[in-house]
Amino acid sequence: MQRRQLIARAALAACALLATAGAAHAQAPDWKKIRIGVEGAYPPFSEVGADGKLKGFEIDLALALCAELKAECTLVQQDFDGLIPALQARKVDAIIASVSITDERKKVIAFSNPYYNTPARFTAKSDAKFDFSPAGLKGKKIGVQRATIHEKFAADTFKQSEIVRYATQDQAFLDLKSGRVDLTLADLVAADMGFLKTPAGKGYAFVGPSYDDVKYFGTGSGVGLRKADEKTLGKKFNDAIAAVKANGTFKKLNDKYFEYDISGKTAK
Structure with missing residues (x-):
């Protein structure tokens, strides 16, 4: 009797393991x-x-x-x-x-x-003149999109500048046009096609160097x-x-x- 009980328990345990494995397999997404x-x-x-x-x-x-x-x-x-x-x-x-x-x-x-x-670039008024060293941009307001690599790079590199953060890059461009920031740092393509090549971008241009440091931009x-x-x-x-x-x-x-x-x- 004792031997039968042990065998029964072992069988139940094996079934439980198989059921668990089967359920786990069934729950694994097929990504359809x-x-x-x-x-x-x-x-x-x-x-x-x-x-x-x-x-x-x-x-x-x-x-x-x-x-x-x-x-x-x-x-x-x-x-x-x-x-x-x-x-x-x-x-x-x-x-x-x-x-x-x-x-x-x-x-x-x-x-x-x-x-x-693609790299990052600064955008500003086309006739603006800046020294793009950290000291040269001291006190300047730089607009960036929040939680982006551009925010991280700007905050780490231009510590003497005022970094102004926005929920979207479009908001940064709007404040650039209204004069609330001096420059905005963004992806080259997003700035070029999303702003500079639109009617809103008239009178504005890329300024300074391009940035692609793998440490920040990956x-x-x-x-x-x-x-x-x-x-x-x-x-x-x-x-x-x-x-x-x-x-x-x-x-x-x-x-x-x-x-x-x-x-x-x-x-x-």
């Missing part, structure tokens, strides 16, 4: 449905059009990647500084929002391979992911990025929005 966090306030990468719909390079890229993945994707609009918290809280599964791959961010989240890489922008999903969803995105670059889709989107190749450090 993916929620992608986007910003929607960073033209020409992502913005909300007059019709209320999201549009832009990264919106089109996200849809192209989803087509390669054969996944049903939902785009979830979120302020930039809330994207990583949303990822960690499992409100989204991935981020496609010009999130630069930096060592600091890699402590918190994982990334796909980079899909674009190795390009990639898809942000939870660390636990790096080997599954991360691999899928890496394969999809490689596919759209190989089949010409990436170049087609690049040429639709930009006058230069943004896939590497060709734009200065």
Whole structure:
């Protein structure tokens, strides 16, 4: 009797282990449905059009990647500084929002391979004259988007300047035009295509050098992911990025929005 009870208990334990393993396997996502966090306030990468719909390079890229993945994707609009918290809280599964791959961010989240890489530039009135050393910009007001690599770089490099932080880059450009800041530091493409080449940018220009220090600006922008999903969803995105670059889709989107190749450090 005692032996039978031991055998029965062992069998029940084995069944419990199998059931647990089966449940875990069943709960593992197959990534046929993916929620992608986007910003929607960073033209020409992502913005909300007059019709209320999201549009832009990264919106089109996200849809192209989803087509390669054969996944049903939902785009979830979120302020930039809330994207990583949303990822960690499992409100989204991935981020496609010009999130630069930096060592600091890699402590918190994982990334796909980079899909674009452009430097940062200052924008100011076209006739403005500045000394771009830290001492030369002492007392100047520099507008930056909050929670970005540009904020970190400006705060660390120009310690004697007043760093003015904004929820969106568009707000920084508005304050530049109104005279509330002297300069704004942003991604070259976002500043060029999202401001300088628009009617609002008349009378303004890039000023000073370009900045691409890997310590601050990383190795390009990639898809942000939870660390636990790096080997599954991360691999899928890496394969999809490689596919759209190989089949010409990436170049087609690049040429639709930009006058230069943004896939590497060709734009200065």
